[in-house]
Amino acid sequence: MNQSAEILCIGTELLIGDIVNTNAAYLARRLAEMGIPVYHQTVVGDNPERLRAALQIAFSRAEIVITTGGLGPTYDDLSKETVASFFGRKLVMDDASLKAIRSFFARMNRPVSGNNEKQAMMPENCTIFPNPNGTAPGCAIEGDGDMEGKIAILLPGPPREMKPMFDESAAPFLERLSGQTLVSHSLHFFGIGESDLESRLHEMMTKSINPTVAPYAKTGEVLVRVTARVHKKEEAAALIDPVVEEIRASVGEFLYGIDVGDLQTALVRLCQAKGLTVAAAESCTGGMVAERITSVPGASEVFEWGVCSYSVRTKQELLGVDAGLLAEHGAVSAETAAAMASRARALSGADIAVAVTGNAGPDPSEGKPVGLVYAAVDSAWHSEVLTLNLSRRDEDARAYIRTVASSHALNLALQTARRKP
């Protein structure tokens, strides 16, 4: 269908930054999945005049307006009244909603206030959405007269009430209007910058309408979303697959996974599939590699052993790195990284061990510049040491260097797991 929707979130707490607007992101994602285009999101306070003006603007550029918030029992919750009058509808008591509100309070052993009973006053001839998680019902108002073809969907503000109401009531209501759905795949790249990747995919991104091809930068990575709009999910592959193959042909060497989430999830899943275990010895990343791996549910099958050897002494005592090697090459060196990885593999008995040593700053150490990092991998079938220069002079440099360094270590482990015969 070619109806578009606007998300209109109502609440002064959003305007003063008391809460983050997760409702807008949730609705945007769900509407995208349903193939309903959204070109605008708006936030206004609990103010009838400004809400009325916002409705005027929203319906001038969209057929469907989905509101969140302002359905509560207090005097400043005026969304229902304002939207209903915008559609020229009166509010009438809905007995089913009144019963639901009374039994909700009965379940909580609390008396029903008049304010709460007011929540059962609904716009005349609307579609009512019950609220099993709270007292405020939602509804859909289909316009008539000069509002013909316009639809307002009113949802409560609290996410734990809004999300289930959208999924259980509003989405089915919209599905009847929408003949289309979106199918989207995420291509995960590591080792190529966003602008570099974009310039290599530029022609495809501009010419590709269905599916669309859009890059998103993450710290040290790039995500490319390929999204097709179809009538049946089964039709998507025919549109998407050739585009993915074209992308693979152009920048495939940087593609580490499709719909895989992130590097650590890709690593854990591959190691689970191949029955491989991983260990980590970390200096400048200080536990970040281990933390990222163990953030993945199921990591315990893959990861048993990690050490954070932050000092030269610890590299010797805890890891058993040769003191002479440390003295000769220094803690920040390719030789030390390789030794840390091989010692970690020997001590842990893991199939693959990665190690990171470097200078995350803020100051040079051993005369090694900030951002100089060595990442090593050791296994029975492949060993490798990377020299990275991640230097960056800002107060976030340390976090950036550690994050990107740990990503390189995870990628080394992932590529090594791939090579496993």
Added chain:
Amino acid sequence: MNQSAEILCIGTELLIGDIVNTNAAYLARRLAEMGIPVYHQTVVGDNPERLRAALQIAFSRAEIVITTGGLGPTYDDLSKETVASFFGRKLVMDDASLKAIRSFFARMNRPVSGNNEKQAMMPENCTIFPNPNGTAPGCAIEGDGDMEGKIAILLPGPPREMKPMFDESAAPFLERLSGQTLVSHSLHFFGIGESDLESRLHEMMTKSINPTVAPYAKTGEVLVRVTARVHKKEEAAALIDPVVEEIRASVGEFLYGIDVGDLQTALVRLCQAKGLTVAAAESCTGGMVAERITSVPGASEVFEWGVCSYSVRTKQELLGVDAGLLAEHGAVSAETAAAMASRARALSGADIAVAVTGNAGPDPSEGKPVGLVYAAVDSAWHSEVLTLNLSRRDEDARAYIRTVASSHALNLALQTARRKP
């Protein structure tokens, strides 16, 4: 000043719900602190026509429009071009920005693409905001002619670039307009919930106008910002100090620092001051305690040694926890947590050792429920084991449990360092 501002976030990734709009919440909070009213937030995609229309609407209801996003190097980043033409300004090459971009890439040993040099094209006679954390400079455009009195502030989309640019460049620019300046202090609390703290500070928060007292919940902690609006910074202390003392009198036992950043920074700074060292042995937090400590510049003076013993075998082999104790009490037990901490202290020679063991989920292990975590601290002068029930039934439970468990371990180390005679 009585000028109002509108927040206009630009990015298709927001419209399709790929990311949550944390920029809007951050800007809303900072503008509220500065006393600049915000009545509308809007989100539009990377589309010049719709952006132009959104600017028309925004400037019809606000004097200041603050945009985020669309300053990137890719073909669909058109915010600067669109806003500049809306103000009737051409884009001209800014040599300082070009130099900054080139040296940014030089530091990263990456070639500068033409796309990136395009980022140095800025609106003529604007105030340029440097971007130490990325390649896209921001700017402020003060309107003339029929745009007289209108101000556009352009900020980049990535929060780690946008937030510092707002604080270091945009906020001072806005303060010059208002003739006022803000002095803000952050009071960091751990071990008390937001609603509990709010109810205990409720009267003060409502009666306090200058300074304002506002709580913000972080995962497992609460931050209270005390913000005074003054004409000279020197005037702030007289307003702020009595309020801080009043807060201290009410909830002081949960206050772990003022303007200290976070638990790990408070721990590292105190240990530096007292000449103490810390070690960590982690199971369910999987390196998060070590990672958080070593995220603090200067951590190397305090932290040398950490182990991630994710399996029973590793707890025995790497830490030397007694096999009989593990067999009797299980890996998730107060006894194991205490043994991990004392073994970590013995092996590392650190003054203070912390340990965490528990079940972060998703499934019960050893019949121990998800969210059951033991955190232990060991030192010559104080030892303690905490039993935590962090259960939470949603898809973020694992991350929540690991974060709060690591916070408890850091707080144990911090309180133990405080007790050092």
